[in-house]
Amino acid sequence: MNSGIDLQGSFVQTLQDFGLPIGLAKAVWLPLPMLLMIIGATVGVLVVVWLERKISAAAQQRIGPEYAGPLGVLQPVADGIKLVFKEDVIPAKADPWLFTLGPVLVVVPVFLSYLIVPFGQNLVVTDLNVGIFIWISLSSIAPIGLLMAGYASNNKYALLGGLRAAAQSISYEIPLALSVLAIVMMSNSLSTIDIVNQQTGYGILGWNIWRQPVGFIIFWIAALAECERLPFDLPEAEEELVAGYQTEYAGMKFALFYLGSYVNLVLSALVFAVLYLGGWEFFIPLDRLAEWIGVADTTPWLQVLTASLGIIMTLAKAYFLVFLAILLRWTVPRVRIDQLLDLGWKFLLPVSLANLLITAALKLSFPVAFGG
Amino acid sequence: MFKILKQVQDYAQESWQAAKYIGQGLSVTFDHMQRRPITVQYPYEKLVPSERYRGRIHYEFDKCISCEVCVRVCPINLPVVDWEFDKVAKKKKLNHYSIDFGVCIFCGNCVEYCPTNCLSMTEEYELASYDRHELNYDSVALGRLPYKVTQDPMVTPFKEFAYLPKGVVEPHGLPKGAQRAGKRPEQILEEIEAAKPKEEAAKEG
Numbered sequence: 001m002n003s004g005i006d007l008q009g010s011f012v013q014t015l016q017d018f019g020l021p022i023g024l025a026k027a028v029w030l031p032l033p034m035l036l037m038i039i040g041a042t043v044g045v046l047v048v049v050w051l052e053r054k055i056s057a058a059a060q061q062r063i064g065p066e067y068a069g070p071l072g073v074l075q076p077v078a079d080g081i082k083l084v085f086k087e088d089v090i091p092a093k094a095d096p097w098l099f100t101l102g103p104v105l106v107v108v109p110v111f112l113s114y115l116i117v118p119f120g121q122n123l124v125v126t127d128l129n130v131g132i133f134i135w136i137s138l139s140s141i142a143p144i145g146l147l148m149a150g151y152a153s154n155n156k157y158a159l160l161g162g163l164r165a166a167a168q169s170i171s172y173e174i175p176l177a178l179s180v181l182a183i184v185m186m187s188n189s190l191s192t193i194d195i196v197n198q199q200t201g202y203g204i205l206g207w208n209i210w211r212q213p214v215g216f217i218i219f220w221i222a223a224l225a226e227c228e229r230l231p232f233d234l235p236e237a238e239e240e241l242v243a244g245y246q247t248e249y250a251g252m253k254f255a256l257f258y259l260g261s262y263v264n265l266v267l268s269a270l271v272f273a274v275l276y277l278g279g280w281e282f283f284i285p286l287d288r289l290a291e292w293i294g295v296a297d298t299t300p301w302l303q304v305l306t307a308s309l310g311i312i313m314t315l316a317k318a319y320f321l322v323f324l325a326i327l328l329r330w331t332v333p334r335v336r337i338d339q340l341l342d343l344g345w346k347f348l349l350p351v352s353l354a355n356l357l358i359t360a361a362l363k364l365s366f367p368v369a370f371g372g
Numbered sequence: 373m374f375k376i377l378k379q380v381q382d383y384a385q386e387s388w389q390a391a392k393y394i395g396q397g398l399s400v401t402f403d404h405m406q407r408r409p410i411t412v413q414y415p416y417e418k419l420v421p422s423e424r425y426r427g428r429i430h431y432e433f434d435k436c437i438s439c440e441v442c443v444r445v446c447p448i449n450l451p452v453v454d455w456e457f458d459k460v461a462k463k464k465k466l467n468h469y470s471i472d473f474g475v476c477i478f479c480g481n482c483v484e485y486c487p488t489n490c491l492s493m494t495e496e497y498e499l500a501s502y503d504r505h506e507l508n509y510d511s512v513a514l515g516r517l518p519y520k521v522t523q524d525p526m527v528t529p530f531k532e533f534a535y536l537p538k539g540v541v542e543p544h545g546l547p548k549g550a551q552r553a554g555k556r557p558e559q560i561l562e563e564i565e566a567a568k569p570k571e572e573a574a575k576e577g
Contacts, residue, residue: 055405057409058409059401059404060406061407061408061410062410062411063411063413325397327401327405328394331394331397331400347387
């Protein structure tokens with residue numbers, strides 16, 4: 001079977017035909033997908049911020065942003081420009097180095113994690129064989145940054161917020177990792193490409209959501225907690241802690257936190273789509289359909305079509321999950337810190353462990369359906 | 373052995389219930405998304421204040437007899453009535469009258485008790501200014517009539533909730549000439565007038 005469009009291969013081949021050595025051709029290729037991914041992630045954040053404001057408004061029977069651009073689509077851009085031009089204040093008794101390093105440590109790992117998000121068989125920055133593991137390990141750097149920001153601010157609310165953020169991230173990482181582990185066990189690989197490929201072939205029926213209904217819910221709860229979305233937004237609970245670890249931040253440093261939280265939300269939704277909703281797969285198996293109609297899978301137009309459909313499908317699934325998160329935000333009240341830790345340690349952790357064991361048992365007894 | 377099974381069952385049931393309630397909540401939020409926004413986009417759209425609205429106070433200088441009842445009924449003795457006794461005419465002569473709307477709470481006591489009806493409530497509520505001393509209205513400023521929302525060509529006026537037809541909760545897209553639920557004051561008056569001759573006839577007969 002043909003693996004679809006391969007931009008890197010074609011690009012390197014073209015440069016080689018111009019007489020460039022292969023090493024140089026690959027070096028020329030390298031920054032392109034990374035740059036594209038950073039731009040894509042940032043634009044994705046603008047879209048999510050706009051969506052969040054519009055959907056929130058709709059859920060509360062308001063109109064939301066309307067005057068900045070058509071339907072207010074330029075509102076997040078206006079917000080961003082405002083934050084860029086604001087004065088960058090560092091409190092007098094704060095630790096300037098840690099204060100600056102905090103937001104950087106929060107944002108950089110999130111952007112790095114985009115390395116492993118696939119939009120197609122070859123439409124990925126790099127196909128690491130530890131793919132999903134690198135996402136989990138990178139996401140555990142963020143609490144260090146949050147703690148750093150909270151501690152360096154020299155403010156009791158910021159410190160409390162930072163401590164809460166660290167406690168929350170650490171306790172929800174475990175059920176998250178365990179539910180991912182169940183998926184990994186079924187697909188015998190940590191690579192995101194392999195995880196999607198294992199779900200292909202049967203359209204919507206082959207997606208992991210049917211084989212991992214419990215893992216699916218645990219993952220979404222834990223991902224919401226990791227992103228500090230509303231039922232779990234204690235670290236910045238504005239009614240109690242002013243704004244948590246963000247209290248002393250302004251201008252570009254605050255913008256980094258803001259950006260980081262939304263990039264993280266989109267990233268979690270994308271990873272979720274890859275793990276449970278079949279990544280770039282369409283609802284019906286397209287390659288079988290093409291075979292049935294009698295179109296060879298090396299036909300250029302078919303390849304372009306499947307590739308663009310793959311990107312659209314991945315984004316559509318991710319944005320559906322973002323929509324769900326926003327809807328959840330206006331539905332569920334914020335939990336207390338003890339309820340949060342209770343839910344994490346006493347409910348999600350044992351359930352995800354049981355889920356892992358049951359998956360292992362099913363894998364041994366039904367190797368056909370559970371990737372033996 | 374059975375006790376722990378029962379505990380597991382109860383726990384599972386509780387979790388299922390919690391999930392069910394969250395699902396119900398989500399459906400409510402989702403349902404709200406399809407409803408029309410009730411936003412009145414303020415500078416371009418405004419609500420018509422009701423006839424009993426207690427806005428900025430209007431004052432007619434010529435009607436005032438300087439009796440100072442408004443000062444006595446005011447919770448903080450706010451109106452300033454500057455008069456002197458005209459010995460020739462043997463009457464009070466009013467020089468100045470002012471109310472500071474930065475301090476006024478718009479309770480309407482002065483309007484209620486004014487013996488000559490020289491004080492009245494208007495529907496004006498946009499009193500913002502850059503200096504609080506500008507809120508101290510003298511008799512000239514108090515004598516100005518507010519601009520009506522319905523006459524402003526820049527503004528789309530909307531009716532308030534109580535003035536909408538039965539079953540309508542939102543003023544946008546209301547057909548022109550739509551009446552509120554129940555009888556209008558004119559209609560009630562008409563009915564009373566119509567019933568009068570009958571009553572009189574009944575008395576006589």
